[in-house]
Amino acid sequence: MDEDTDQKIFKYYQDRLWLLTTDSSQDDVIREYDEWAENYDQSMQEPNYHVPRPFARQFDATRGKLFPNIDKKNFKVLDVAAGTGLLGLELNKLGYQNIDALDMSQEMLNRARNKNIYKKCICAAMTDQRINGIETAEYDALTCSSAVCTTHVRPSAFEEMIEIVKPGGVLCFNISLVEEKSYEEKLNELENKGKWRLVLKEKIPYLREEHLEECHLYIYRRQ
Numbered sequence: 588m589d590e591d592t593d594q595k596i597f598k599y600y601q602d603r604l605w606l607l608t609t610d611s612s613q614d615d616v617i618r619e620y621d622e623w624a625e626n627y628d629q630s631m632q633e634p635n636y637h638v639p640r641p642f643a644r645q646f647d648a649t650r651g652k653l654f655p656n657i658d659k660k661n662f663k664v665l666d667v668a669a670g671t672g673l674l675g676l677e678l679n680k681l682g683y684q685n686i687d688a689l690d691m692s693q694e695m696l697n698r699a700r701n702k703n704i705y706k707k708c709i710c711a712a713m714t715d716q717r718i719n720g721i722e723t724a725e726y727d728a729l730t731c732s733s734a735v736c737t738t739h740v741r742p743s744a745f746e747e748m749i750e751i752v753k754p755g756g757v758l759c760f761n762i763s764l765v766e767e768k769s770y771e772e773k774l775n776e777l778e779n780k781g782k783w784r785l786v787l788k789e790k791i792p793y794l795r796e797e798h799l800e801e802c803h804l805y806i807y808r809r810q
């Protein structure tokens with residue numbers, strides 16, 4: 588595929604995702620990604636999508652500061668909304684070998700499994716409900732790249748995401764600048780309740796898409 592074709596496929600799915608609303612069902616979202624899965628990696632290369640590399644690098648730097656004595660090979664990460672595994676791949680390149688993937692699109696997850704970087708692939712939706720097969724405080728860290736938006740991983744899912752992480756562990760995710768307003772209240776409420784503490788908030792490049800060129804990367808530490 589040449590760059591022009593990648594750009595057309597990227598634009599086609601971005602336009603379709605914009606048609607989703609908070610009234611759209613999980614099945615509507617799954618349908619989009621099941622269909623996109625085959626061409627996702629190709630169409631989400633730079634310069635269309637920039638997130639996985641700076642996300643993984645910053646996650647690794649922060650982990651190094653907070654857990655200097657833990658071997659990252661064993662650092663247990665749940666990659667939520669892992670998609671085809673683009674973030675997992677970057678984490679793996681940096682030496683992370685104990686990563687599980689969770690995504691609600693089986694087709695996306697099949698591509699992630701084929702990359703042989705995840706130990707376990709869990710097909711489930713991240714919501715405010717418990718997920719079968721995941722223990723409370725099971726993971727050292729939770730990552731979620733480019734899925735914290737109101738049609739995907741909604742603000743109400745955050746309490747449950749925190750539950751999955753060990754006390755002292757970290758949650759790392761990015762939110763586009765245009766979506767941030769919808770999350771501010773929940774993020775602050777959880778901090779005020781003493782559930783987590785903000786460790787880092789940093790601007791990183793996001794998508795080749797008007798108004799979505801940048802996002803904030805957040806790292807919180809579970810209290």
Ligand SMILES: C[S@@+](CC[C@H](N)C(=O)[O-])C[C@H]1O[C@@H](n2cnc3c(N)ncnc32)[C@H](O)[C@@H]1O
Nearest residue numbers: 620668669670673690691692712713732734739
């Ligand atoms: C834009 S892709 C991001 C994939 C990957 N993290 C990346 O950076 O390339 C969004 C992914 O989130 C998944 N997804 C959306 N909402 C979800 C939810 N509530 N629970 C689990 N997966 C979800 C979709 O199926 C899709 O694979």
